[in-house]
Amino acid sequence: MRESILVVDDEAGVRSSLAGILGDEGYVVETVESGEACLQALEGRRYDLILLDVWLPKMDGLETLSRLRAIDAEVPVIVISGHGSIETAVKAVRIGAQDFVEKPLSLDKTLLVVRNALRQRRLEKENRALKEQVEHRFTMVGESAAIAALRAEIAQAAPSNGRVLIFGENGTGKELVARNIHLQSLRAQGPFVEVNCAAIPEELIESELFGHAKGAFTGALAARKGKFELADGGTLFLDEVGDMSLKTQAKVLRALQEQRIEPVGGAASVQVDVRVIAATNKRLEDEIRRGHFREDLYFRLNVIPFHAPPLRERREDIPLLVRHFVAELSKEYGRRPKEITADAMTALAGLPWPGNVRELRNIVERVVIMTPGERIEARHIPVPLLGIAAASAETSAAGPVDDFPSLADAREDFEKRYIWKKYQECGGNMSRTAEALSVERSNLYRKMKGYGLIPTRRGEAQEA
Ligand SMILES: Nc1ncnc2c1ncn2[C@@H]1O[C@H](COP(=O)(O)OP(=O)(O)OP(=O)(O)O)[C@@H](O)[C@H]1O
Ligand SMILES: [Mg+2]
Structure with a gap:
């Protein structure tokens, strides 16, 4: 994107020559002839740089500078000083102008100062973005x-x-x-x-x-x-x-x-x-x-x-973590953050999470990529049950036979996966799942709770 520069000078000759050379350099240039007009222009839009004459008829450069800071605290300002106004230019730099150039303007010098100021601004911006990224990446989320x-x-x-x-x-x-x-x-x-x-x-x-x-x-x-x-x-x-x-x-x-x-x-x-x-x-x-x-x-x-x-000892952090990861990953993939339904959150908070936060992040990543619409619902959430690949969970009985310490354990594992699969198919609706499985709803609920498929607090509040 082309960088934009606002030139503020009461001399028409200076305005047109600066507009000419800066325009030739590929910058988008606008010019105004007074401090008042400068402030007004800033109300409407942002510039990447301002070239400001210190010697202006009504509101002078110094006052313009301090007032424009209230509108845009960050735009770099280069002061143009006339003959005998070096003192003022120095003062301007002291109150936050980036640099100054003297009249009569040397075009080479002016271009150099402009380029430097813009480069520094780019670096500062980049730096800030990187810092934010790092800070976000290492933020510890959780209120437990x-x-x-x-x-x-x-x-x-x-x-x-x-x-x-x-x-x-x-x-x-x-x-x-x-x-x-x-x-x-x-x-x-x-x-x-x-x-x-x-x-x-x-x-x-x-x-x-x-x-x-x-x-x-x-x-x-x-x-x-x-x-x-x-x-x-x-x-x-x-x-x-x-x-x-x-x-x-x-x-x-x-x-x-x-x-x-x-x-x-x-x-x-x-x-x-x-x-x-x-x-x-x-x-x-x-x-x-x-x-x-x-x-x-x-x-x-x-x-x-x-x-x-471990995550299972602080399930109340799961919704916060999910939102944190959805925001982070949506940004990474250049998408708008999706909304997560309460059911989906409930389903997530109830899983056993053997892989802890890393596993949760992976699941959220997968869901952010794979969910077509704007809403993430319970049925969009794959089953990472006990670290068994979601793929095998989807094919339920056809999954690989793991080593279980006893028949009861094996039966339990199958039951858990099977119930979860049906629950997802029924859009996270307990009553419909019970119907589909031909069991009492209260019975199903007890089982799911026992398997950690429902978070205790929210689940009870919802199912009561
Ligand atoms: N409290 C938290 N808030 C936000 N993100 C977290 C939190 N805890 C872990 N994560 C994220 O989960 C992922 C795993 O965390 P990290 O790598 O620090 O765990 P680890 O214990 O070192 O894992 P491993 O045992 O795999 O080495 C990272 O993406 C990390 O940013
Ligand atoms: Mg590690």
Whole structure:
């Protein structure tokens, strides 16, 4: 899109020459001859830049500048100063003009100043958009007691330099906790570097963490910095820390004790200033008992323990999370946010959510993409029951036969899926589902509640 410039000058010659050269440069230019006309123009539309003469007949440039800020607080203003009005131009810059040019105008100089001002404005805009995106991405949504407590703990622990160990099931938001601690810490301006200890092959993890010298091993064509060094001055997030081998654990322990690292095949060790946040979905106490995790490393990492609560213990957050994800994902896909019916919300809030928030987000993503209309209804929601693929749930009995501890468990699993499938087909209507299944409605309701297919509070209120 072409950028727009408003020229404010009482001299017709200046107006027309500026309109000419700026127009040739591809800008959309409008001109007015007074401060009053400038303010009036701003009431009607926004410009990307204003060129403002300081010496104007009635309302002068300085006054115009301070008044226009009330209308548009952000538009960059370049002041045009006449002979002997440099003082005023300087004053203008002090009260918020971006820059100034002097009369008689050098066209080259003017163009340069205009280009610079516009580029800076673009960068600032981009920067703000990115920041908002990041902030939105790492917003912790939820009003449950568990999340409120978590937030308070983060605020308390973040400014300290203490090591943090985050426990939590898959998809409960462990990384989100780590990011929030970093963002609220004194290291927020520093890097946040993540290492997934489970995803890196054993033979590579050392060089990944500590870096390596050129020629340290076959394929090490150039020296490479490790994650510890990359995180210098910031935070290193050791994800899935329970999956490190004992050998790597010993090295990490040393690095933590000494705040120094030794690159693979390198002579000199390197001093680093890193705060370590670790996360795991394993019970490290059990791993220690089994001899899979070093106790000394555990104590070193676990200075401040955190627990990311599973979604099933805070179902009241589900509607908030759903709305948050619908807004975020709709934006990402360039669509208008869809409305979600109360039934759909009820259905979502009742699912068991073995995959926690990550699973919820995936489902919302799928629904946002797949729902044709403007409304998301209960029947649009696929069944992620107990992590069994929705596809197998849709074909119910034809699904794969899982291993169940007993016949009762297997029967229960089938019943749950079957009821859910019918419930969806009936548009989330309890009475119609009962009819379709030839069971008493109250009986069906009890079963669904027992299976966690209905949230207790809302369900009762609705079905009473
Ligand atoms: N309270 C929350 N508010 C908003 N989004 C959340 C919340 N908790 C988790 N999420 C989102 O859910 C997804 C999973 O979160 P995250 O990656 O932090 O979890 P995790 O515990 O590290 O998962 P995994 O075990 O899979 O590594 C992310 O998209 C994250 O933004
Ligand atoms: Mg994670």
